[in-house]
Amino acid sequence: MRNRTKMLLLTAIALVGAACLMFREPEGISAAHAPELTDSGAQPAMVLFPVSDKPSRGVSGMKPVVFNHKLHEGKVQECESCHHTGDPVPCTTCHTVEGKAEGNFVTLERAMHASNIAPRKDGRTPQSCVSCHRKVYTERLECAGCHSIVKPTENDDWCAVCHADLPSLTREQWQAGIQGKLSPAENVAIASSTIASKKPHEYLEGSRTRYRVTLDTLKDKYEANVFNHARHIVSLQRKIANDPLANAFHSSSSILCQTCHHHEPATTQPSKCVSCHTPTIDRAHPERPSLKAAYHLQCMGCHDGMEVKRPRNTDCTGCHRLRTVQQEETK
Amino acid sequence: MNRRKFLTMLGSAGVVSALASTTAPKEAKASHIFPYYPESYGVLHDTTRCVGCRSCEQACNEVNSLPKPNKPFDDLSVCNTKRRTSATEWTVVNKYKMNGKDVFRKLQCFHCQDPACASACFAKCFQKQPDGSVTYDGTQCVGCRYCMIACPFYVPGFEYNEAWDPLVKKCTFCKPRLDKGQLPGCVEACPMDALTFGRRTDLIKAARKRITENPDKYLDYIYGEHDAGGTAWMVLAPANPKGPKVPPENPVLAGPEMKQLGLDTHLGNQPMGELTYGALGTVPMIVAFWPVLFGGAYAMTKRREAMHKEEQEKTVRQAREDVAKAVDAVVRTIQETEGEGAADRARKAMAEALKARGEAGKHGEGA
Numbered sequence: 001m002r003n004r005t006k007m008l009l010l011t012a013i014a015l016v017g018a019a020c021l022m023f024r025e026p027e028g029i030s031a032a033h034a035p036e037l038t039d040s041g042a043q044p045a046m047v048l049f050p051v052s053d054k055p056s057r058g059v060s061g062m063k064p065v066v067f068n069h070k071l072h073e074g075k076v077q078e079c080e081s082c083h084h085t086g087d088p089v090p091c092t093t094c095h096t097v098e099g100k101a102e103g104n105f106v107t108l109e110r111a112m113h114a115s116n117i118a119p120r121k122d123g124r125t126p127q128s129c130v131s132c133h134r135k136v137y138t139e140r141l142e143c144a145g146c147h148s149i150v151k152p153t154e155n156d157d158w159c160a161v162c163h164a165d166l167p168s169l170t171r172e173q174w175q176a177g178i179q180g181k182l183s184p185a186e187n188v189a190i191a192s193s194t195i196a197s198k199k200p201h202e203y204l205e206g207s208r209t210r211y212r213v214t215l216d217t218l219k220d221k222y223e224a225n226v227f228n229h230a231r232h233i234v235s236l237q238r239k240i241a242n243d244p245l246a247n248a249f250h251s252s253s254s255i256l257c258q259t260c261h262h263h264e265p266a267t268t269q270p271s272k273c274v275s276c277h278t279p280t281i282d283r284a285h286p287e288r289p290s291l292k293a294a295y296h297l298q299c300m301g302c303h304d305g306m307e308v309k310r311p312r313n314t315d316c317t318g319c320h321r322l323r324t325v326q327q328e329e330t331k
Numbered sequence: 332m333n334r335r336k337f338l339t340m341l342g343s344a345g346v347v348s349a350l351a352s353t354t355a356p357k358e359a360k361a362s363h364i365f366p367y368y369p370e371s372y373g374v375l376h377d378t379t380r381c382v383g384c385r386s387c388e389q390a391c392n393e394v395n396s397l398p399k400p401n402k403p404f405d406d407l408s409v410c411n412t413k414r415r416t417s418a419t420e421w422t423v424v425n426k427y428k429m430n431g432k433d434v435f436r437k438l439q440c441f442h443c444q445d446p447a448c449a450s451a452c453f454a455k456c457f458q459k460q461p462d463g464s465v466t467y468d469g470t471q472c473v474g475c476r477y478c479m480i481a482c483p484f485y486v487p488g489f490e491y492n493e494a495w496d497p498l499v500k501k502c503t504f505c506k507p508r509l510d511k512g513q514l515p516g517c518v519e520a521c522p523m524d525a526l527t528f529g530r531r532t533d534l535i536k537a538a539r540k541r542i543t544e545n546p547d548k549y550l551d552y553i554y555g556e557h558d559a560g561g562t563a564w565m566v567l568a569p570a571n572p573k574g575p576k577v578p579p580e581n582p583v584l585a586g587p588e589m590k591q592l593g594l595d596t597h598l599g600n601q602p603m604g605e606l607t608y609g610a611l612g613t614v615p616m617i618v619a620f621w622p623v624l625f626g627g628a629y630a631m632t633k634r635r636e637a638m639h640k641e642e643q644e645k646t647v648r649q650a651r652e653d654v655a656k657a658v659d660a661v662v663r664t665i666q667e668t669e670g671e672g673a674a675d676r677a678r679k680a681m682a683e684a685l686k687a688r689g690e691a692g693k694h695g696e697g698a
Contacts, residue, residue: 119575138547138572151545281514286529287537293524297380300523313382314407
């Protein structure tokens, strides 16, 4: 056995290597969780003011946004994802409320909210807050189920998720911020205190909803489907429990309910599907899916979005058993 | 101007008149634009909803009492082959790979606004009805199958197995059911509402609404709104989630996407029939007008020839008379001055000279 020594040596090296890898990883994770430092050396959080070139005496424009830089830094691949010029300067250096030549006259509002950004030839397509968030909720499987059916309603509540009231911000600080004169230390202090005061999001407890729902309005060729209501909700909630984006934007505790129980205010006693979706197509509303299609579009839409492999969309008996003739006769 | 030249001129005049008549109806057809029937119905096929269950095929087979297929309708493997509609399968669902994802599309007669089959049929078997359907009446059908060649979607099928009176068969838009106030069989059977029935104008609005509300889901192109001059059945296709966004309503840029779904966006927005209506419309005109034109030309030539001949004969006769008179006068003078013998010789010499000249000139007989 000439190679014995060599083999032992190699095994020893491999073991040492594996040990290094095993011990290094948790070290890295714990470092990322340290509250006061970021990998890039940027401030962990900051207040983004709508900086304007125009001289303004009072406070005007949109409410400033507290931006958790540290959290976002961990979610993107590289600094250039947001700092698209490659220069890590604040957004308002080039994109002010009015827009200026350095920023190609793209206003701050567009830079933060544009959702249909033309791809750049050099591949460095800039992203806005909204376009990046949209990408997340349409591409991540745990989000894509519901979000292949529902889009966030872009109303005042939606705006207020980011443009929230800042109780610790004084009028003078606000004005200084708009003029770009607020000291970085003050800025970070306000942002950090706001982030620290955030409460975790709470969903309606899934296990307390109806356990099973029997969908039997249409049974003729197939048996009724027994829909495991609570299990679906618990499963969805578990998937997004620790997701900061979902927690921030899922504004109400019953928001998950509203993917299926749509077009009505959130309630614990929602209407039945058949109240709007008639068994045959309603002549007055030909565009509204019939009851059968409504069930199928909703179930399959979500399953397709989450890439649920089984049951297949064409496997009818996977969800409702075939109804036999004997059963019909006994009825 | 000789006869040949004259006829050439007449002929070219005839061709010009024929060309003028082909272009004239086109201008007169300014009102010949779609939609002809603004209240007509259509169906919107949303391929993002279709799961390829073949319920529509089964319903079509049942409501139209078509023969049972070899493979049952719950065998979904047949969707993998690119099937075409036939005399016994008026609608088929095929599976297409679109940007790596499986998309199903239902094929059937598109019920064109201005159907090419109708424009090609000289027996006038096909007709666009005010309700939107393109119907076929086989009583006058001669089985030429021009409709099958004319159709840009390869839809009509022919009863090749029928020995006596084979007919063309295709989707009827369930016209008998529409007349009774029922939905077409396939629309009623669809478990996903991938088929939406309604007035064509409403469907276009509904399709636009779906595209506007879900810009990432749908390709911004309603196939059939303008293609082939507009069709009653229209198709919505899913957008490519990874690729760049296709600008709205652009048949050139939407083309590669639609092609993956087996749909051709290069049919143009002009009805297929409009390409042939002009030329085919002149056939009766040519049949009716050209005999009169050329008959008249022939008669005119004949008459001119007759007149010419008459004039010529008159001239010849006159010339002959003149010559005869001159000869008489000369002979009489010779008779008076030099006697009978000299007159006889002179007459003979002149007659011979005239005869010789007449033979040389081909038109002289003996005086």
